[in-house]
Amino acid sequence: MKFPITLLGWVALFSAHNSYGNTDQACLQADVFIANATVYTVDEVQWTAEAIAIKDGKFAFVGSHKDAQPWLCGAQQHWDLTGAFVYPGFTDGHQHLEGVGRRTRSLSLFGINTLAATLASIEQWSATLPEGDWVLGRGWIEREWRDEQRFLSRHDVDDFTANKPLYLPRADGVSALVNSKALELAGIDRHTPDPSGGRFERDENGDLTGYVLARAMDSFRDILPSETDPYIKENLRLGMAANAAMGWTQTHDAGMTWREVSLLRELHREGHMAHRVYIAVPIAEAQLLIEQGPERSDDGLFELRGIKVFIDGTLGSRGAALLEPYADDDSLGFMGRTTQAELMPVLDQALRKGLQVMTHVIGDRALRKTLDWYAQSWAQLPQKHWASQDLRWRLEHAQIIPPQDQQRLVALSVIPSMQPSHAIGDLNFAPSRLGQRRLRYAYPWQPLLDRGLRIIAGSDAPVEAGDPRVEFYAAISRARLDGSRDSGWHPEFAVSRADALRMLTLWPAYGAFQEAERGSIAVGKAADLSVFDTDFMTDKPSNILQAQVLLTLVAGNVTYQKNSLE
Numbered sequence: 001m002k003f004p005i006t007l008l009g010w011v012a013l014f015s016a017h018n019s020y021g022n023t024d025q026a027c028l029q030a031d032v033f034i035a036n037a038t039v040y041t042v043d044e045v046q047w048t049a050e051a052i053a054i055k056d057g058k059f060a061f062v063g064s065h066k067d068a069q070p071w072l073c074g075a076q077q078h079w080d081l082t083g084a085f086v087y088p089g090f091t092d093g094h095q096h097l098e099g100v101g102r103r104t105r106s107l108s109l110f111g112i113n114t115l116a117a118t119l120a121s122i123e124q125w126s127a128t129l130p131e132g133d134w135v136l137g138r139g140w141i142e143r144e145w146r147d148e149q150r151f152l153s154r155h156d157v158d159d160f161t162a163n164k165p166l167y168l169p170r171a172d173g174v175s176a177l178v179n180s181k182a183l184e185l186a187g188i189d190r191h192t193p194d195p196s197g198g199r200f201e202r203d204e205n206g207d208l209t210g211y212v213l214a215r216a217m218d219s220f221r222d223i224l225p226s227e228t229d230p231y232i233k234e235n236l237r238l239g240m241a242a243n244a245a246m247g248w249t250q251t252h253d254a255g256m257t258w259r260e261v262s263l264l265r266e267l268h269r270e271g272h273m274a275h276r277v278y279i280a281v282p283i284a285e286a287q288l289l290i291e292q293g294p295e296r297s298d299d300g301l302f303e304l305r306g307i308k309v310f311i312d313g314t315l316g317s318r319g320a321a322l323l324e325p326y327a328d329d330d331s332l333g334f335m336g337r338t339t340q341a342e343l344m345p346v347l348d349q350a351l352r353k354g355l356q357v358m359t360h361v362i363g364d365r366a367l368r369k370t371l372d373w374y375a376q377s378w379a380q381l382p383q384k385h386w387a388s389q390d391l392r393w394r395l396e397h398a399q400i401i402p403p404q405d406q407q408r409l410v411a412l413s414v415i416p417s418m419q420p421s422h423a424i425g426d427l428n429f430a431p432s433r434l435g436q437r438r439l440r441y442a443y444p445w446q447p448l449l450d451r452g453l454r455i456i457a458g459s460d461a462p463v464e465a466g467d468p469r470v471e472f473y474a475a476i477s478r479a480r481l482d483g484s485r486d487s488g489w490h491p492e493f494a495v496s497r498a499d500a501l502r503m504l505t506l507w508p509a510y511g512a513f514q515e516a517e518r519g520s521i522a523v524g525k526a527a528d529l530s531v532f533d534t535d536f537m538t539d540k541p542s543n544i545l546q547a548q549v550l551l552t553l554v555a556g557n558v559t560y561q562k563n564s565l566e
């Protein structure tokens, strides 16, 4: 029997409830009483529980059914979770919310290998849109089609997009398909001359085909909805809805523009937050944050405290800055996306204002330099000028960490913020980029935990799916989604299930200075929960990938539910 108590047991509980109603035994007030669940609390004192009471957005009781009786009789609502599995609210420790929302409303044509299937996909997508909406997406590439290799024309799509303007850049991003409606809205016809540096492609009669190149694409930029405030605001809202449906109760936004921050603040004011957002602004806009200082809404759903810095590129593109050349190339990668001269004054201000620094480093050279610069800024500014001694500065990605730098993370109390899903994708090419020797300290999760470090897990969505099941699976299996892995993947660097759970709950809370108020299921903490139909602690890893989200709860409010609650 998989479930902790049988249906019969639940009926017994309710009869107990009724009898309590008729006695004078004290009933404790709660808003919600949750029973018939396997609760993994991530609380060291009490790792599992069966029942939870929630009052005023916080946990008021966590424990056994037996001890829950006074809460059971005093609760306004009773939820029978019929054996579901309850976890502290999952946090995606590195995400880009606007991009997550944008992804839900534009079509990806990457990887489709025929012209016919590409057109079918566009037709299907546009059918889901209301009249007048733009058909947006990207990624088509005729070279990869097996049936017919030609550029798309407006005649391919006009039939099913008569009242929907369409703009679909090719995979390279320097040409695009537009339809007749888009040409009409842009005021372009056969008499419009080509702009310098661009071309409206024409057929043998001089008519526009709808394939537009380079600077000719600029004619549409002004009429595309994609950069208006309402469009971006809606992306933020849709991103939160998509996240809540995945089971996320918080995301850390690793670089939200000031404009997005303002729009998210509006959504918060209007009561449209489907989860908590902990925000870092890009260093280019850090001055605004430095002037105003950290910001946190009373309800804790909106918090602005970080500065996102970029140092190097990525491993796949050989842009990660390495100490020694790539194994498959003479180069060392590059760094300097932010220079030391740009960075140091910002670090100084971050110390003075109590702002958290979150720096993108992927290669070991970028990582070592960044640790040097962190330490240098701390040495330069006397601590009496610091807003707090509790810095918790972070390294985002931190994919290649030689042992000596792993120890420096400990010595400097710097937090690694890593993406399990990146590892199981990157490990397909990391052996050729790095060679076997450096793989001994690439994506070194368990070695970091062995040193006592806490790792924040994140997805980097929309770069990755942004799915806690995938992050959890990758962290415990260190294998492709089909279960396979190659030599050099170091399966011993995978983490235990309990630690994977901490990486998605308590440790990201720590990474946002919130571990005292959320991140585990304990009395007094915010009632954030992620409820699934699958036991992440015992079920087969492949089953975890199939798990269904049943319920997402943020501060006691339901932000997603699969089935209605009784």
Ligand SMILES: [Zn+2]
Binding pocket: 094, 095, 096, 254, 460
């Ligand atoms: Zn990112």
